[in-house]
Amino acid sequence: MRSHGVICFAILLAAFFFSGPIDGREIRGQVATGDFEWNAQNFAGFYYDLDKDLGTERITTYVTYGKLEEPNGIVYSTTAQANDFEFEDWGSYNVIGFLGKKYFAGYTENENMDGWTQMLYQESTDENSLSEEQLQTILMDSDAEMTITASRPLKLAEGYELAIKYIDSSGMLVELTKDGMAVDSKILMPSKDGATMADKTYIYRTDEDNQKGLVIIAIHFKNAVTIQNQTVATVDGLWQISDTPTPVRIDTEFGKMRIASVSADTIVLDNKDYNIALSKNRDIELLGNIRIRTADQEMMDDANPLRYYIYLDEKCNS
Amino acid sequence: MRSHGVICFAILLAAFFFSGPIDGREIRGQVATGDFEWNAQNFAGFYYDLDKDLGTERITTYVTYGKLEEPNGIVYSTTAQANDFEFEDWGSYNVIGFLGKKYFAGYTENENMDGWTQMLYQESTDENSLSEEQLQTILMDSDAEMTITASRPLKLAEGYELAIKYIDSSGMLVELTKDGMAVDSKILMPSKDGATMADKTYIYRTDEDNQKGLVIIAIHFKNAVTIQNQTVATVDGLWQISDTPTPVRIDTEFGKMRIASVSADTIVLDNKDYNIALSKNRDIELLGNIRIRTADQEMMDDANPLRYYIYLDEKCNS
Numbered sequence: 001m002r003s004h005g006v007i008c009f010a011i012l013l014a015a016f017f018f019s020g021p022i023d024g025r026e027i028r029g030q031v032a033t034g035d036f037e038w039n040a041q042n043f044a045g046f047y048y049d050l051d052k053d054l055g056t057e058r059i060t061t062y063v064t065y066g067k068l069e070e071p072n073g074i075v076y077s078t079t080a081q082a083n084d085f086e087f088e089d090w091g092s093y094n095v096i097g098f099l100g101k102k103y104f105a106g107y108t109e110n111e112n113m114d115g116w117t118q119m120l121y122q123e124s125t126d127e128n129s130l131s132e133e134q135l136q137t138i139l140m141d142s143d144a145e146m147t148i149t150a151s152r153p154l155k156l157a158e159g160y161e162l163a164i165k166y167i168d169s170s171g172m173l174v175e176l177t178k179d180g181m182a183v184d185s186k187i188l189m190p191s192k193d194g195a196t197m198a199d200k201t202y203i204y205r206t207d208e209d210n211q212k213g214l215v216i217i218a219i220h221f222k223n224a225v226t227i228q229n230q231t232v233a234t235v236d237g238l239w240q241i242s243d244t245p246t247p248v249r250i251d252t253e254f255g256k257m258r259i260a261s262v263s264a265d266t267i268v269l270d271n272k273d274y275n276i277a278l279s280k281n282r283d284i285e286l287l288g289n290i291r292i293r294t295a296d297q298e299m300m301d302d303a304n305p306l307r308y309y310i311y312l313d314e315k316c317n318s
Numbered sequence: 319m320r321s322h323g324v325i326c327f328a329i330l331l332a333a334f335f336f337s338g339p340i341d342g343r344e345i346r347g348q349v350a351t352g353d354f355e356w357n358a359q360n361f362a363g364f365y366y367d368l369d370k371d372l373g374t375e376r377i378t379t380y381v382t383y384g385k386l387e388e389p390n391g392i393v394y395s396t397t398a399q400a401n402d403f404e405f406e407d408w409g410s411y412n413v414i415g416f417l418g419k420k421y422f423a424g425y426t427e428n429e430n431m432d433g434w435t436q437m438l439y440q441e442s443t444d445e446n447s448l449s450e451e452q453l454q455t456i457l458m459d460s461d462a463e464m465t466i467t468a469s470r471p472l473k474l475a476e477g478y479e480l481a482i483k484y485i486d487s488s489g490m491l492v493e494l495t496k497d498g499m500a501v502d503s504k505i506l507m508p509s510k511d512g513a514t515m516a517d518k519t520y521i522y523r524t525d526e527d528n529q530k531g532l533v534i535i536a537i538h539f540k541n542a543v544t545i546q547n548q549t550v551a552t553v554d555g556l557w558q559i560s561d562t563p564t565p566v567r568i569d570t571e572f573g574k575m576r577i578a579s580v581s582a583d584t585i586v587l588d589n590k591d592y593n594i595a596l597s598k599n600r601d602i603e604l605l606g607n608i609r610i611r612t613a614d615q616e617m618m619d620d621a622n623p624l625r626y627y628i629y630l631d632e633k634c635n636s
Contacts, residue, residue: 298367
């Protein structure tokens, strides 16, 4: 019976895995013959934000006698774009798509706004992550209102929590912990008359390798009051990026491509040292989960050049 | 130790399931403003065969004052294309993409070939499925060589099996079963001198509703011999379509669209009875797993028209 049970479970598991749709595993870009350029519009594997029309990732091919010759027969590039925080008074930051995923690339000055409200930019020492050859994952970006109390702290990502320690007419003491250990504390005065952005915003800065004094957590308090011995604070702005950077250093390899240059706003990869032959019926590892597939076509001549596309090898949940 | 093993396995399983990327669930098409047409090149959700450059699915939108007005503000169309069997001597059939999936649409005559080898077309009474307002899933299409023996029958899909019952100098008796029940038997003579296509090909026909005498199984034998009392037959051509058709009858609804017309080679759907408003920040059920997403954009005026795209809501394995 026991072995029957195991076999039955294995069969059920197999049925579960193989009955689902499998076509969608491969997200293909537009079909090319010869030189081509894919972007977020003809390749759904690249990062694109419909609401704000953001996303500049590009892969360009230059075919020479059936080959993508090293060092730049194939080039990937991506450029940071300014994006507003959900809590708009803080101004803006640079967002960048990198290998199909969205990252934070640095705080930027929004010249259409007062400087003093742009605290994340103002308070950061090395505010441009790309200049330090790194990026950060964006963990929280919200302007939804929520309340916290002395007994119910604000849970953040990566083990951080912000707790109210005490509150009186002169201000509110908050304490930041990571995995239960205190790492910072500050006094804010969100409800005083004429409270400024600085009075209302909790900021936590840290060093990430060579990038010094980077704001990784910002929390805006709309107010903080004590009602019948119960302290209640209303948060209406929230921002957190990872305290562990994603390095994008020159010469790092991702499959057959490597980072050729990193500027203050742009990352470029090329295929230095890797010639890529575009011959028929090939499935070629290219860059992260992005691959090249060439057609197994019967006719191949000047009138019927080789068809090929890039595709994202989507892992789904299996 | 045993329970630790189980817990460890559970954790590994969880890590396996949740570490995969989930962004890819939404396979978006190219972004549009105003009238637009998506096809297999700018929307990876449609059927496309790179090797043979097949796939004609299209969605066309006509925006009238911010609306896709019924009955044809949005139109889906798809047209069958001739495709060779993997076992090429049999000729060709019509393949069609329908809602992103590949289907059989009928057997066709290949005028560049001898008629008598095109047995699937010749032997079918109602050879055009689309003319009967239905399609079939293609289950097997192969020219790989494999051997079967009297004790090891050929396993097909949907519960079918082909077994060799006996063989002698005058021929070979084969029997087709479905779920263990005999449904057909025939004598073939694949190894006689000057054997024709008919001598070498097992054909099984059935009625699928109004579509009479449709070949749903074809098996080509390269040879059949008896060696030391053991009968061995070599199969080098295999074809099977489903015995249960996929109906595509006029007026059938798929989400907000319905089949408007079905001809011998083309299916057209429109949005009769459903006006679709393209206003901001909407996620609209459209057609099967294909949906429309509109941007939650701040500026919307003549210079900044509403952005929208169609996307495939990919189920993956969860």
